[in-house]
Amino acid sequence: MDINFEYYKVFYYVAKYGNMTRAAAALGSNQPNVTRMMKLLETQLGCRLFIREARGISLTEEGKGLFSHVEIAYQHLMNAQKEIRRQDSLEGGTVEVGATETALHLFLLKALGGFKEKYPGVRIKIHNHATPETVRHLISGKLDFAVVTTPFEMPKTVSCEKVFDFEDILVGGMEYRYLCKKSLELEDFTRYSWIGLGRGSATYELYRNFLIENKIDREPDMEVASSDLILPLIENNLGIGFVPKKQALPLLEKERLVDIPVSFRIPGRSIQIAADRGRGRGLAADRFYQYLKGITGM
Numbered sequence: 001m002d003i004n005f006e007y008y009k010v011f012y013y014v015a016k017y018g019n020m021t022r023a024a025a026a027l028g029s030n031q032p033n034v035t036r037m038m039k040l041l042e043t044q045l046g047c048r049l050f051i052r053e054a055r056g057i058s059l060t061e062e063g064k065g066l067f068s069h070v071e072i073a074y075q076h077l078m079n080a081q082k083e084i085r086r087q088d089s090l091e092g093g094t095v096e097v098g099a100t101e102t103a104l105h106l107f108l109l110k111a112l113g114g115f116k117e118k119y120p121g122v123r124i125k126i127h128n129h130a131t132p133e134t135v136r137h138l139i140s141g142k143l144d145f146a147v148v149t150t151p152f153e154m155p156k157t158v159s160c161e162k163v164f165d166f167e168d169i170l171v172g173g174m175e176y177r178y179l180c181k182k183s184l185e186l187e188d189f190t191r192y193s194w195i196g197l198g199r200g201s202a203t204y205e206l207y208r209n210f211l212i213e214n215k216i217d218r219e220p221d222m223e224v225a226s227s228d229l230i231l232p233l234i235e236n237n238l239g240i241g242f243v244p245k246k247q248a249l250p251l252l253e254k255e256r257l258v259d260i261p262v263s264f265r266i267p268g269r270s271i272q273i274a275a276d277r278g279r280g281r282g283l284a285a286d287r288f289y290q291y292l293k294g295i296t297g298m
Contacts, residue, residue: 001292003041003045004045005038007037007038007040007041007044008041008070008073008074009027009074010023010027010029010034010037010038010041010068011038011041011049011066011070012067012070012071012074013026013027014034014038014050014057015059015063015067015070015071018056018057018058019056019057020034020035020038020057020280030218035207038050045062045066047060047062048060048062049062049066050063064092069222072097073093080127081169084287085144086281088153093121093123093282093283093284093285094122094123094124094125094284095122095123095124095125095144095282095284095285095288096125096127096142096143096144096285097124097125097126097127097143097144097145097146097147097288098126098127098128098129098130098134098137098138098142098143098145098146098147098148099126099127099128099134099146099147099148100129100130100131100134100147100148100149100202101128101226101227101228102149102203102227102244102247102271103147103148103149103163103271104126104147105244105247106129106166106246106247106268106271107147107163107164107229107271108126108292111291112124113297114291114295115288115291115292117204117223118291119284119287119288122284122287122288124288126143127143130197130200130201130202131148131149131151131152131201131202132200132201132202132223133200134146134148135148135152135153135154135158135274138158138274138275138276139155139157139158139276141276141279142272144275144281144282144285144288144289145273145275145276145281145289146274146275147163147271147273147274147292148202148271148272148274149202149203149269149270149271149272150202150206150236150269150270150271150272151202151205151206151269152202152274154274155177156226157276157277157278158274158275158276158277159274159275159276159277160272160273160274161272161273161293162270162271162272163270163271163272163292164270164271165268165269165270166243166244166246166271167244167266167268167269168242168243168244168266168267169242169243169244169245169248169259169260169266170184170189170191170239170240170241170259170260170262170266171234171240171241171242171243171248171251171257171258171259171260172234172237172239172241172257172258172260173234173235173236173237173238173256173257173258174237174255174256174257174258175237176237176240176258176260177258179192179240179258179260180258180259180260182216182261183261183262183263184227184261184262184263185262185263185264186211186214186216186262186263186264187216189216189262190216190218191222191224192239192240193232193238193239193240193243194218194220194221194222194239194240194241195220195221195222195224195230195233195238195239195240195241196220196222196223196230196242197220197223197224197225197226197227197230198220198224198225199223200224203227203242204223205269207242207267208268210267211268220241221239222238222239227243230243231243231247231248231251231257235251235256235257240260242266244254244269273289273292273293275289
């Protein structure tokens with residue numbers, strides 16, 4: 001049975017107010033139109049829903065049974081509507097953000113604190129993956145936007161804005177401090193155990209291509225799935241590796257790592273905010289996006 005759902009809305013108001021005229025006023029309609037729709041609803045359901053009385057109307061047993069269901073459904077719909085409206089305000093809403101680990105540690109963590117202080121009602125879900133997977137999730141529509149590290153390939157439908165540039169340095173544990181006496185040649189780099197991110201990460205592709213361009217065919221001797229694991233392994237003298245200078249600095253200052261000088265130019269990198277040009281964002285997501293753009297270079 002295909003019944004116009006508008007009839008159930010009108011039925012809800014008529015049953016709630018017990019009066020066709022008052023229901024019509026609440027609906028912004030008129031009494032004849034409300035009466036007509038209720039007659040159609042009774043006809044389509046094949047039963048009487050109302051008893052007309054001098055002081056208004058009351059529900060039949062069938063009407064009471066229908067109202068018990070319609071009232072629940074109506075309240076669910078109103079609650080859903082309020083929730084959606086709340087999500088489109090800065091009192092609530094959820095933001096789906098993709099982030100690589102490097103972008104998270106160098107930029108996003110600090111930015112999150114400031115944003116949450118201003119907008120505590122906004123929920124933020126962070127999806128932490130390597131750059132290629134983060135890019136795939138962005139293109140598929142699973143993310144509002146992403147904060148990623150170069151290098152990466154983006155379709156023309158995605159806009160990218162640089163947050164800031166950062167530099168990697170070559171570091172080793174204290175047992176490698178003898179390497180600090182002179183600049184390390186790239187050819188000599190192959191003599192030492194190299195700790196780096198594994199296949200599927202932007203960092204792996206960056207250094208793999210960099211070495212191939214310099215006629216060196218080499219992969220990390222020890223591959224890790226997370227950049228958080230690189231520094232502890234290097235600190236324990238299991239090898240040397242390229243890491244963001246900002247992340248290594250605290251351990252360098254504590255003399256738990258050494259900065260190994262090199263005679264070659266380490267590839268530059270940057271953190272960028274990527275968003276799909278053709279897909280809109282909710283108010284909360286757009287505010288967070290604009291907030292991040294406003295603090296670039298931090």
